[in-house]
Amino acid sequence: MNISNLSKEPLPVKAKAPLAKRIIPCLDVKDGRTVKGVNFVDLRDAGDPVELAWQYSQQGADELVFLDITATHERRKTMVELVKAVARQINIPFTIGGGINEISDADILLNAGADKISINSAAVRNPxxxxxxxxxxxxxxxxxxxDTKLVEGTNLVHLNGGRIATEFETEKWIKEAEERGAGEILLTSMDHDGTKAGFDNSLLKKINDTISIPLIASGGAGNVQHFIDVFEKTNVDAALAASVFHYGEILIPSLKEELRKHNIEVRL
Amino acid sequence: MSGDNTQDLSTYTPPLRGSAGQERSGALGIINYGAGNIFSLTAALNRQGIPYAMINSVDEFDKFERYIIPGVGHAGAAMQKLEESGMVAKILNTKKPVLGICVGMQLLTEFSEEGNSKLLGVAPVKTRLFSENLKLKVPHTGWNKVSSTIDNELFKGLDQETHFYFVHSFFIEFNPNFTLASADYGIQFSAALKKDNYYGVQFHPEKSGEAGEKILKNFSLI
Known part of the structure; x- marks a missing residue:
């Protein structure tokens, strides 16, 4: 540490939280293949999910999220196959989401090796x-x-990739989810998703300050500075992105190097 | 438990151990007492090429040269299941290496604040709940830095400070006699402990990237 730094600001007595901030690539999967929706409409193929997942784990991703958007009745089977294949080959934690409606869905995914499951509309319909x-x-x-979207000045929970508005106010709903037993919140701003203009830091900060479970920021990542901003301005636990990683616009090792330069705790 | 990642004991021959020039790797038995999912653990062992099999009943115990006690969930409930498995006496009397993972590590302590449960008592330390006064998110979930200051065979080849993946609400207090590696989450606690031939890790080596796999590999060679 050099002396010029010391004179600027007193160092905090204790780090806010010693855990490393997590970088999470998100893989949308349909019929066993990875896709990424640009604003959830125009789908492009970005490869084999297990291969991609392995590459991310090698690059230093801290965790992975798979969202299965397969619409056929084969989905449950393809999800279990995906989870098993990932658990066999990947040495970091991962979450699987998409159409989980019943305890039995969750049970089968746990036993296939998933570390966490993510639920969205099923929770809104049946808290x-x-x-x-x-x-x-x-x-x-x-x-x-x-999934949240601003409607006439109010953040409302949306379903079906932002197409269906609910009456749930986002902040209230997240508090309720926490009280009911959510272990983590993955908050996607539909206004920012696909824009590559940065995360919704004001909303994320507001939410993060009111909950005591981890918050994952999602929607809007376009460059390295956006990740620095979201951690510095909101202190969220993790940041999730898809296309910037899938198309190599941001490489995880250099992203983490930059975060570390900004004194953000990361796992290298 | 999913069966397709496990090996069939009837066709499995443990490798020879102990002779000069040969790998000192004996068969690893996973104590299968019904506490939590072990698919990821067996997958990690498979990736590392570490031979293992499930120990489903106490008669199979002595066939093995080293043991893993896995575990997730409630420590008291896990202890009860372990007692029901009939393997407690065998675990307490063995001189072979034993590795407890997560709740499996907590079982090695004498007591847990989780349900005020009496545990195996291998190491005279206690398992406690992270205090709300710390103002930190509980469960402690994510990658935290682990410092192993004592030279030891479990952390061999790893940097003195390495990140591992944790998911737990209860922790084992720091004790200079038994703490093999420590981590800090508002309070310094035992990320790994050692008492004689017993080892424990609070983090999940099977989810901790290459560092975690190295821990499993190291244990298979102790």
Whole structure:
């Protein structure tokens, strides 16, 4: 440490939280292949999910999220196959989401090797589902994903990739999810998603200050500075992105190097 | 438990151990007492080429040269299941290496604040709940830095400070006699402990990238 730094600002007595900030690539999967929706409409193929997942783990991703958007009745089977293949080959934690509606869906995914499951519309339609999952598997297994969009000045929870507005106010809903047993919140700003203009830092800060479970920021990552900003301005636990990673616009090793230069704790 | 990652004991021959020039790797038994999912653990062992099999009943115990006690969930409930498995006496009397992972590590302590449970008592330390006064998120979930200051065979080849993946609400207090590696989450606690032939890790080596795999590999060679 050099002396010029010392004179600027007193050092905090203790680090806010010693945990490393997590970088999480998100893989949208349909029929066993990775896709990324640009604003969730125009889908492009970005490869084999297990291969991609392995590459991310080698690059230093801290965790992975798979969202299965397969619409056919084969989905449950393809999800289990995906989870097993990932658990066999990948040595970092991962979350699987997409159409999980019943305890039995969650149970089969846990036994296939998933570390966490993510639920979204099933929780909105039936909030008791959060309680049931937490009671059955522990809250650390339950991620509640929330898609939010600003409607006439109010952040409202949306379903179906932002197409259906609900009456749930985002902040209230997240508090309720936490009280019911969510172990983590994955918050995606639909206004920022796909724009590559940065995360919704004001909303993320507001939410992060009111909950005591980890918050994952999602939607809007376009460059390295956006990740620095989201951690510095909101202190969220993790930041998630998809296309900037899939198309190599941001490489995880150099992203982490930059975060470390900004005194943000990361795992290298 | 998913069966397709496990090996069939009837066709499995443990490698020879102890002779000069040969790898000192004996068969690893996973104590299968019904506490939590072990698919990821067996997958990590497979990736490392570490031979293992499940120990489903106490008669199979002595066939093995080293043991892993896995575990997730409630420590008290896990202890009860372990007692029901009939393997407690065998675990307490063995001189072979034993590795407890997460709740499996907590079982090695004498007591947990989780359900005020009496545990195996291998190491005279206690398992406690992270205090709300720390103002930190509980469960302690994510990658935290682990410092191993004592030279030891479990952390051999790893940097003195390495990140490992944790998911837990209860922790084992720091004790200079038994703490093999420590981590800090508002309070310094035992990320790994050692008492004689017993080892424990609070983090999940099977989810901790290459560093975690190295821990499993090292244990398979102790």
């Amino acid at each position: 008791d589902f959060i309680d049931e999952l937490a009671a059955a598997f522990g809250k650390q297994f339950v991620v509640v994903a929330v």
